[in-house]
Structure formats: structure tokens, C-alpha cells
Amino acid sequence: MQHKLTSSVNLVLLVVVFFALVFLNNQLLSSARLDLTENQVYSLSQGSKQILKEIDEPINLYFFFSDKASKNMTSLRNYANRVESLLTEYETLANGKLKLRVLDPQAFSEQEDQADQYGLTAANIGAAGEAIYMGMAATNALDEQKVIAFFDPQKEGFLEYEISKLIYQLSEPEPVNVTLITDLAIKGGQNPMTGQVDPAWTFLTQLEQLYQVEQLDSETTSLPDNTDVLLLIHPKEYNDALLFAIDQYALTGGKILVFLDAHNESDQMAMMAGPMPSGNSSNLEPLLSAWGVQFDSEKVLLDALAGLDIRTQDGGVTRHFGFVGLTTDQLDREDVVTSNLEVINGASFGVFSQREGAETTWLPLVRSTLNSDLMDVSSYAMTQDPQELAKAYQSNNKTYVLATRLSGPSHSAFDKAPEGVEQSEITTSTDNLNIVLVGDSDMLADRFWVQQSNFFGQTIFTPFANNGDFITNAVENLGGSDALISIRSRGVFSRSFSKVDELTVIAEQKFRDQEQILQQQLEETEQQLLQLQNQQVEGGALVITPEQQLAIDEFMQKKITIRKSLRDVRHQLDKDIESLGNWLKLINIAIAPLLLILLLMLLRGIFRTKPRKAVAESKEAAVL
Structure with missing residues (x-):
């Protein structure tokens, strides 16, 4: 009898201890996590945690997933659980600044009407064509809203980046200000070669639709104070005051996107002057040297494998080794700027290399193929026949860096402020450089990536390459916080056998x-x-x-x-x-x-x- 009583007491004590431990776990250890996955796919990166710390006003997250309609879709449901787990992690680490709601938008329900109102995508992949939702809407205290229309499992590597970007945009609703410096006729106007009026370059039209763009020329000596992203296109002969302003902007946390060129073929005035053995290359050497990178402005890339087919004067088609189309094999698939791009077209690329002893972190975004060679700019400029370029080409079985991202520590290119520049204090170094360099500016010209057509008096632009997406992605990425830029592709939770x-x-x-x-x-x-x-x-x-x-x-x-x-x-x-x-x-x-x-x-x-x-x-x- 005493033995049975002792067993009963022990059982009651075990139950009490169990519930006590559960209560203590929920109260004291609810924020504790142990992620044992190889790539830490269920944990947030330091960049995302920093974004969460900077949230001022509460943000509401609404995760819509058609749970009932996807009963037999094991793969999709597993990914939905992955998304929900990550969103829960965001909510846990936000200290009450994020409020997550998970909704099942069943057919003809209020939740479905709400998903439609937010503009989420309904994929008709359910049984009998039933709509499946798996997207997210978010709102802030100002009633601004952002959405992820559908969580594509194919883009799982950038799941954290997309969620963090959405949260950052709602916590920092101010528009991105882009300062653009170039002497190219990107705004259009009368073409001195044809006498006709050219429209503005399409990439500029797209940027102006998304951001606040202010264009300056190379005669300027200072940068606007509200500059979020500095965009330099084919920089040539910049005065010392402007170089100093760019240098100080980079060292004080500024973000810069630079399109250099070894031989610009879209400069109308330069083309009117005829072939130029030299003088049509970009020049930003003092700053590039301080940033730990070298741009070869005396050599042009020839790529036999990536060469584009062009139409000759006699109506035939031939491959031009200097006009290249770079595909997914040449693009960095782990950087958000290039991860979803398929092809980038350009002409007469210049190549980058790291300087010896450089302290900056070097991250190539675009490379050539192994079937590449370098040709003197003077010879290239004087050669009009693509067949002659093919004869001069000799592969050295080497790839070249055509675009790169620079980050980390860097020093100033100036010991003191130039004459005429009034600045009491000079920033001499930084640990957080944020620069993207591209070795071609011709890729921004319409003829390399977009086709125009007239539809009942309206001009329609049809892109056949991702050049416009590249510059938009780069500006969007640089226009975010340093924490957002630091978030790169993460591992995937589904592992192959x-x-x-x-x-x-x-x-x-x-x-x-x-x-x-x-x-x-x-x-x-x-x-x-x-x-x-x-x-x-x-x-x-x-x-x-x-x-x-x-x-x-x-x-x-x-x-x-x-x-x-x-x-x-x-x-x-x-x-x-x-x-x-x-x-x-x-x-x-x-x-x-x-x-x-x-x-x-x-x-x-x-x-x-x-x-x-x-x-x-x-x-x-x-x-x-």
C-alpha cells in the first residue's frame, strides 16, 4: 500500500515538475534558440538583427498561406513552415516592435479578400485549380504598406534579405536620393550625328520612376547633402574639388556605384571626333588607388565565347568579340544584385584587379569566360571589322573581373583639402567602404539591352537583357542600410539526397x-x-x-x-x-x-x- 502511494506521489511530482519547466521555459527561455543546421538557416544574420534594433514604430506582418487548400502539397507546405519559422524568429528578436499574424485565405473568406486587397499573388496550383496564397503584407504606423506577393521556393537563398528589406523600407520610409554625375547625353536631346531628337536613356527613366534623381556634370565641385547613393557614369577629367568630395563621401559612409569604361562607344561627341586611340577612357585613378583596386583603361576585353552576333553592312551576321553577352555562369549567384539576372550585354569592357596590399574586401560580381583576351585600346578603336578582332584574338585561358563590390577598411586619397575647398576636418579612413564598380558604361545605352516600338502613338520598351535590372538592383541595394547590404545569400533548409x-x-x-x-x-x-x-x-x-x-x-x-x-x-x-x-x-x-x-x-x-x-x-x- 505504501509502495503504491509512493508511486502516485512520484507521478504527481513529475507532472508538477513538467508543467513548472514548461512555464519557466516560456517565461525565461522563450527567446533562446539553438540552430544546429549547417548554414544556420533558421537564425537571423547580424545585419537583420541590426535592422530590428533600429525599428522605431511597430510594424504589422500578415503572412497569408492557404493551409487548407494545400493539404497534399508536401513540398510547398514544408517551405511555408520554413517561412513561418523565420518570421517567428523576426518577431521574437524584435522585442515587441513586430507583430506577426498567420492567416489562411480560404475561398470566399474575409482573409482571401484581405489578401486580394493587399495585392498578393494567387497561384492556381491547388486541387481543381483552387488558388494558393503564400505571401506577406506589412504595414507601419503611418499606414504605408509593402508586400511580398509570393514566396518563391526557387529564391529561398534570399528569403531573409527580402524580409529584412521589407522591414527596413517600412521603418525608413524616406525616398532614396540618387546623385548622378555624367557628361554623357543620357537625358536625350538632339543627336549631333543624326540631327534627330533622341529620347532619354531608358535606365534613367526607370531610376526617376523609383528614386529621387539629381543629375550633375563633371564641373560640379561638391555633392548634395541629402545624397543616399552616388552614381558616376564614365568619369573623366574630374577636378580636384569633385574628387575630394567623392573621397570624403565614401569615407563618411556614402554608397557609390561607378560605371567606368576602357573605351566608351556611346559618347556622341567623342564618336564625331573619329576613332580615338586614347582619351575616351574613364579616369578615376586617384580614388581607385586609395580603394585598393586597379582599372586597366588601356586594354579592352575580347571574349570569344560571350561575343554577340551583330549584323554587318552587307546584311550578314558575324560575331563581335568586343560586344559581349554575359550569362548566369559569369554572374555571382549569391549576391542580391546579380542573383536573378540572366544576361548582361556590354561593349569594350575594361577589367579590374586588386592592388597589392589592398585592405578592402574584394567581391567580384561579373566575370568574363575562360575564352578571353585583352587588346590595346588604340588597336581596338582603329579596328572596325569584327573579323579582324577575331584574328587578333588569342585565348589565355583566364577569366577577368568586369564588376566588383568593395567593402571594409580604406584610406583617403588626399593628405589635405585641395586649394579653394573650405573644410576644417578631413576624414582620413573608414572601416565600412561601400562601393560597386562596373567596367563598362556602354551597357547603359538602350541599344545593348532594350528595344523601342510604337504602339498607337505610345513608346513601348521591351528589354532583351537585364542591364536595367542590374543598375536598379545595385541602387536599391546600396540605398538600404549597411546592415541590409551585409545580408547575402543564405543556405537552404531542403537538402538533396x-x-x-x-x-x-x-x-x-x-x-x-x-x-x-x-x-x-x-x-x-x-x-x-x-x-x-x-x-x-x-x-x-x-x-x-x-x-x-x-x-x-x-x-x-x-x-x-x-x-x-x-x-x-x-x-x-x-x-x-x-x-x-x-x-x-x-x-x-x-x-x-x-x-x-x-x-x-x-x-x-x-x-x-x-x-x-x-x-x-x-x-x-x-x-x-
């Missing part, structure tokens, strides 16, 4: 080998049939000898045998993968729990043995 992939590759290799055998046999059959067609026709039918008929029958039998072997290979592939899956299930479902039970039994035996020994020892002591 490497062993399954290995089995697939091996089986597909066997499949291809068998396929080649079958293809060879088919070619032999075609040759035999061709010989049969050349036979004389007797009585309106082909004359086939017994030997020929025997050969055809033998081939048909081989064909059946080979096709059977192909099916066996594919079946073996599925069998190997299924076998591996069964072993994994056995380990997870049976063996792992069994090992855990054995471990617990072992520990129980150890702990039960010790008290018995202690009791025995105490009895012996009592007897003595």
Missing part, C-alpha cells in the same frame, strides 16, 4: 551507353533500308533476298533485346533508390528508436545499481 543523386547519375550513364548502342543499330538499319530502296522493283514490290530478310529479322530481335535492357536499367535505377529509401525508413523508424531504448535501459540499470550498492554499504556499516 546525394546518394540518390549518385545512383541516378550512374544509372543514367548506363542508360546513355545503351541508348548509343541502339542509335548505332538504327543507323545500320537505315543504311540497309536505303540499300533495299535501290533494289529493282519487280511486280510493284521490292525484291528482298532471304539473306536480307534474315538480317532484318536479326536486327529486330536485337532491337527488342536492347529496349528490354533499357527498361531493366531504368527499373534497376528505381529499385536501387527504393532500396535506399527502405533502409533509411528502417533506420529512422525502427533502429534509431531501438538504440534509444537500449541506451535508456542501460542508463536506468546504472542508476538503479548505484542506490543498491549504497544501501548495501549502509547496512554493512550498521552491522559493524
Whole structure:
């Protein structure tokens, strides 16, 4: 009786301790996290944490996910759980400044009307075409709103960046001010070569729709105080006062985007002067040297693999090694500026390299292919025939950096302020440089990335390359906070089965080998049939000898045998993968729990043995 009472008391105590621990965990350890994933995909980066600390007014997050309509969509539901877990992490670390609500926009519900009102995308991928929502809307205290229309699983690497950017935009609603300095005729006007009025370059039109843009020329000596992003296009012959202003702007936390050029082919005045062996290259050397980077303004990139096809004067088509189209293989897929771009077109790129002893962090964004060469600017400018460029080309099996991001520590290019510049204090260094350098300015010209057409009197712009997206992404990225810029591509929570992939590759290799055998046999059959067609026709039918008929029958039998072997290979592939899956299930479902039970039994035996020994020892002591 006493034993039963003791067991009941122990059970009650265990229940009390359990609920006490749960209560303490919720009250004291609710913000504690332990992320054991390889790439810390469930944890926020330092940049995101900094953005959360800087939130002044509360922000409401509304995560819409069609939970009921996606019952059979395992992959999508797993990703939705990933998004919700990350949003919960944001809410936890925001100290009450973020309020998350998870809504299921079922058909004909108020939640669905709310999702439509916010402008979220409804993907018709559910059962019977039912709409599936998986997006987020956010509002701040000023009733401004931002949305992520749909969380694309293909862009999981930038999930944290997109959420942090949305939160930052709502916490800092002021528009981005872009100061643009160039002497190129990007605003359009009368073309001195054709006499016609050219429209403004499309990239400028896009920037003016998104940001506050103020354009200056190279004669300016200072920068506007409200500059958020400084955009330099084909800088040439800048005066010392302007160079000093740019230098100080960079060292005091300013963000700069620079389009340099080894040979600008879109400068109308320069083109009217004829081929220029020198003098049509960008020059920002004093600042580049201080930033730890070198731009080769005397060499132009030739790329045989990335060369674009152009139309010649006689109506033909030829490849121009100096006009290049850079695709995903040449773009950094982990940087938010270039991650989603497909192709960037440009002409006469100059190349960048790090200076020896540079302290800045070097992050290439765009590279050439291995089929590249460098050509003197003077020779390139004097060569009008693309075929001559192809003859002069010699591959050195080396890639060149065509665009790069600079960050980290840097020093001033000036020991003192230039004459005529009144500035009492000079910033001599920084630990937080933020600069993006591009080795071509021609890529901004319409002819390299956008096509214009007239539709009932309205000009329609149709891009065929991502040049405009590149500059927009760069300005948007630089226009954010330093914390936002620091957030790069993160790992993904879904991991591929490497062993399954290995089995697939091996089986597909066997499949291809068998396929080649079958293809060879088919070619032999075609040759035999061709010989049969050349036979004389007797009585309106082909004359086939017994030997020929025997050969055809033998081939048909081989064909059946080979096709059977192909099916066996594919079946073996599925069998190997299924076998591996069964072993994994056995380990997870049976063996792992069994090992855990054995471990617990072992520990129980150890702990039960010790008290018995202690009791025995105490009895012996009592007897003595």
C-alpha cells in the first residue's frame, strides 16, 4: 500500500515538475534558440538583427498561406513552415516592435479578400485549380504598406534579405536620393550625328520612376547633402574639388556605384571626333588607388565565347568579340544584385584587379569566360571589322573581373583639402567602404539591352537583357542600410539526397551507353533500308533476298533485346533508390528508436545499481 502511494506521489511530482519547466521555459527561455543546421538557416544574420534594433514604430506582418487548400502539397507546405519559422524568429528578436499574424485565405473568406486587397499573388496550383496564397503584407504606423506577393521556393537563398528589406523600407520610409554625375547625353536631346531628337536613356527613366534623381556634370565641385547613393557614369577629367568630395563621401559612409569604361562607344561627341586611340577612357585613378583596386583603361576585353552576333553592312551576321553577352555562369549567384539576372550585354569592357596590399574586401560580381583576351585600346578603336578582332584574338585561358563590390577598411586619397575647398576636418579612413564598380558604361545605352516600338502613338520598351535590372538592383541595394547590404545569400533548409543523386547519375550513364548502342543499330538499319530502296522493283514490290530478310529479322530481335535492357536499367535505377529509401525508413523508424531504448535501459540499470550498492554499504556499516 505504501509502495503504491509512493508511486502516485512520484507521478504527481513529475507532472508538477513538467508543467513548472514548461512555464519557466516560456517565461525565461522563450527567446533562446539553438540552430544546429549547417548554414544556420533558421537564425537571423547580424545585419537583420541590426535592422530590428533600429525599428522605431511597430510594424504589422500578415503572412497569408492557404493551409487548407494545400493539404497534399508536401513540398510547398514544408517551405511555408520554413517561412513561418523565420518570421517567428523576426518577431521574437524584435522585442515587441513586430507583430506577426498567420492567416489562411480560404475561398470566399474575409482573409482571401484581405489578401486580394493587399495585392498578393494567387497561384492556381491547388486541387481543381483552387488558388494558393503564400505571401506577406506589412504595414507601419503611418499606414504605408509593402508586400511580398509570393514566396518563391526557387529564391529561398534570399528569403531573409527580402524580409529584412521589407522591414527596413517600412521603418525608413524616406525616398532614396540618387546623385548622378555624367557628361554623357543620357537625358536625350538632339543627336549631333543624326540631327534627330533622341529620347532619354531608358535606365534613367526607370531610376526617376523609383528614386529621387539629381543629375550633375563633371564641373560640379561638391555633392548634395541629402545624397543616399552616388552614381558616376564614365568619369573623366574630374577636378580636384569633385574628387575630394567623392573621397570624403565614401569615407563618411556614402554608397557609390561607378560605371567606368576602357573605351566608351556611346559618347556622341567623342564618336564625331573619329576613332580615338586614347582619351575616351574613364579616369578615376586617384580614388581607385586609395580603394585598393586597379582599372586597366588601356586594354579592352575580347571574349570569344560571350561575343554577340551583330549584323554587318552587307546584311550578314558575324560575331563581335568586343560586344559581349554575359550569362548566369559569369554572374555571382549569391549576391542580391546579380542573383536573378540572366544576361548582361556590354561593349569594350575594361577589367579590374586588386592592388597589392589592398585592405578592402574584394567581391567580384561579373566575370568574363575562360575564352578571353585583352587588346590595346588604340588597336581596338582603329579596328572596325569584327573579323579582324577575331584574328587578333588569342585565348589565355583566364577569366577577368568586369564588376566588383568593395567593402571594409580604406584610406583617403588626399593628405589635405585641395586649394579653394573650405573644410576644417578631413576624414582620413573608414572601416565600412561601400562601393560597386562596373567596367563598362556602354551597357547603359538602350541599344545593348532594350528595344523601342510604337504602339498607337505610345513608346513601348521591351528589354532583351537585364542591364536595367542590374543598375536598379545595385541602387536599391546600396540605398538600404549597411546592415541590409551585409545580408547575402543564405543556405537552404531542403537538402538533396546525394546518394540518390549518385545512383541516378550512374544509372543514367548506363542508360546513355545503351541508348548509343541502339542509335548505332538504327543507323545500320537505315543504311540497309536505303540499300533495299535501290533494289529493282519487280511486280510493284521490292525484291528482298532471304539473306536480307534474315538480317532484318536479326536486327529486330536485337532491337527488342536492347529496349528490354533499357527498361531493366531504368527499373534497376528505381529499385536501387527504393532500396535506399527502405533502409533509411528502417533506420529512422525502427533502429534509431531501438538504440534509444537500449541506451535508456542501460542508463536506468546504472542508476538503479548505484542506490543498491549504497544501501548495501549502509547496512554493512550498521552491522559493524
